[in-house]
Amino acid sequence: MPGRHVTDHQMRLFMKHRLTHPIPVAAARAGFSVATGYRLAEDTRPPSEKHGTRGRRRPDPLAEIFEAEVVPMLQANPGLRPVALLEELLRRHPELGHGIRRTLERRVRQWRALNGPDREVIFRQTHEPGRMGLSDFTDMAGLGITVAGTPLPHRLYHFRLVFSGFEHALVVLQGESFVALAAGLQDALWTLGGAPREHRTDSLSAAFKNLAPEVEDDWTRRYSALCDHYGMAASRNNRGVAHENGAIEGPHGHLKRRVEDALLLRTSRDFGTVDAYRAFIDTLVGRHNARNRKRIDAERAALRPLPARRAEDGEDTMVTVTSSGGFMLRRVFYSVPSRLIGHRLRVRLHDDRLEVFLGGTLLMTLARGRGYGDNRRAHVVDYRHVIHSLRAKPGALPGLVYRDQLFPRQAYRRLYEVAMEALPERAACKLVVGALAIAHERACEADLASLIDACLDAGALPALAELRTRFAPDPEALPQVTVQMAPLSAYDALTTSCGEARA
Template sequence: MPGRHVTDHQMRLYMKFRQTASPTVAAAKASISAAAAYRFEHDHRLPSDHQQIRGRRRPDPLADFFEAEIVPMLKAAPELRAVAIFEEMQRRHPALSAGIRRTLERRIRSWRALHGADQEVIFRQVHEPGRMGLSDFTDMADLGVTIAGERVDHRLYHFRLIYSGFEHAHVILGGESYVALAEGLQNALWALGGAPLEHRSDSLSAAFHNLDTDIRDDLARRYDALCAHYGMQPTRNNRGVAHENGSVESSHGHLKKAVGDALLIRGTNDFDDLASYRHFIDEIVSRKNARSTKRIEAERPALQPLPGQRTCDYEETVVTVTSSGGFMLKKVFYTVPSRLIGHRLRVRLYDDRLDLFIGGTPLMTLVRGRADAAGKRAHVVDYRHVIHALRRKPMALLGLVYRDQLFPRDAYRQTFDRLLERLPEKSACRLMVNLLALAHERGCAADLATLLAADLEAGQLPDLATLRERFAPDPAALPAVTVHLMPLTAYEALVGNDNEIGAAA
């Protein structure tokens, strides 16, 4: 055919057809031109025998220093990048053209193919149903998710069955920890309805970071006990070798892209509360699992049955409530009702909350706080726990360590700043404490914050008397209770009936 070179295969076909046909007919059958056929009649060499190895058309720009300088560098440091070698050659040879970078990279690649070190080989595995489940954490901070307007830096605990592709994700507010792993793993297993024979995670180095040896050993024992509770064999991949957990590592990217697309379709990254965001993640994962329904249903019979109940997915510790009206736990100060001062409380520490017990009696649940990255202490404060004490000591508000965390909404903090600008410190503290007491006693923290924000915008100070009247109980809304007094003779009739019954007996 015009514009295409004749191959050895075509010439062999021509020779076969030439045994019974003319040169023109044999050429047509072999898809070559008649001219090529007649040339072959005079020269029986194959096309490959005519080809000559083409030499260089220009001088080799690397001839002077590749063997002398670059090869010793590659032998001494096999992991050295080609771009680093190129920059070093430019430093040593200032006249070297920048246009030879690609030539150098190809030459280094060819040298490594011939003389380089052996590389790691990834062995593809045959996966059995019900055999292995994988766990890992992935950072979601780059999606810019906010809850009630505040940015939340979080991770997802991600579980995946390697055979069917069943997935489960759980929002983690803190870092990688045993508590997060235990809670997320158990949620996944109970959502799945069974447990695989083997559970693989990473080396858990992030979860055990900066822990004492005894604590690390204790958490390792707890992880082994967690897997034993569900009949799973615990395994870990080697530290820093992500592809050993590749069946879940690779799906991180797909899940994060699915979440990002869903946020774009939703039109906003803000959620009312944590529960709403978790429900949003659950819907995305459910849609992904729906595409693998047949494989998941086929794998379920191969899974182990679940035990009768979940096992421990929290850390437990004992704290003492100090005279400050709270306790310190993991560099975070939590307030509790002052009647608990001096008592020892048992605390169950979850990823997102604290459950408090006194003895075996449950007391309350607190939102979990976390110290910042620099290690600065944090505060989780409920103003209702301390407002009665502040009313007796209003000036304590001025220098209170956790003053900013005390205010239930930002409008209260801004109001206090305005009061300090306009009033003496004593009057400002007293008025602010009375406003907090009003919010607590009348249960109107949100509505009062709206009025305070309006006063701030109008440039005026809040009027305590007007606000008390505004949030006073409405007499018309109170039910009318009428008490009817019974005459004493009615009770005497009852006594008489009891006597008659006793006599009959």
């Protein structure tokens, strides 16, 4: 056919049919014209042997300078990119022009293949069921997740079994830490119902914290103890060699893409609470595991049995409650009831909460704070802890270091801002502190906030006396208790009867 080259296969077919048929028939059966058949009959070489080596169509622009200038640069710095070599050559020889870029790239690639340094070899592994699980953290800042309209900077702790692809993800708010690693790993193992023989991480600061030697030793011991508790051998890949942890580095991207797709289908990246976002992640991971159910069930049979209980995944530390009504921990101030001032408390630190103990008694659980900005300081304050003292000294409110964190709802913050503009400072502080005291004493924080918003929207400030009256107990709702006093003669009769009984 015109425009198509005869192949070696057609040539062999033509020569075969030519033994028993004339040239026109043999050419037809081979799939080309009669004229081509007569031409090939005169020269029986296969077409592949007739084509000579294609020569250059233009002079080699690098003929005189590649060996003399480019090769020495490559030998001295093997990592040089062709684009950097091109810029240097154009600086030395402006007459070459940018048209030599592709030629230079081909020559450099060929030189490296023949004379370049040896490259690292990736050794593919055979994975056995129940042998290895991997842990790593991945940053989720690029997805733009918000909680109640506020950006949520966070990471995901990601666990994966190499053989079956079982995955577990935990939303981590405080960054990479041993606490987050221990909580996420144990959640994954107890969800799975068993433990692999080996647990691998990269050079996590959570497991191998590169700070002071004594801190690094302590954290390494805790990580080793955690793995020993579940009968797992602890291992890690070489620093900076991510492909040694490739069985989870690649799935990081797959997980993020699944989250991104689900967010697009959801049409919103905002969640009401952190717990709602955690449930969203758990649902996605659960669907993925359901697709691998058969392989996961097969691997479960090869896992080590779990111990009788979980290992402690919190970090204990001791703090002292100061006269400010709280304690500092990791650059965050936490308020506690003022009756604890001067006491030493034991705090168990988790990724999202603090458990506060007095001796062996659990006193309370506090949300864990996170500092932002240059000084990375924050305050976690419950107005109920300090309202009794603030009520006696309302003038301390304007300069209070944690004033903005004191207000439990936006309505109370609005009340402070409007009152400070409309009233003298002392009267404004009395109004705001009085409103907070009513919210605490009458347990009406939400209802009072709604009333304050309504008043402010109407352009008026609520009166403190009216708030006290509005949220005072209804006299008709109070039970009527009538106490009748027994006559003293009844006691005489009681003592008499007791004496007769002894007789």
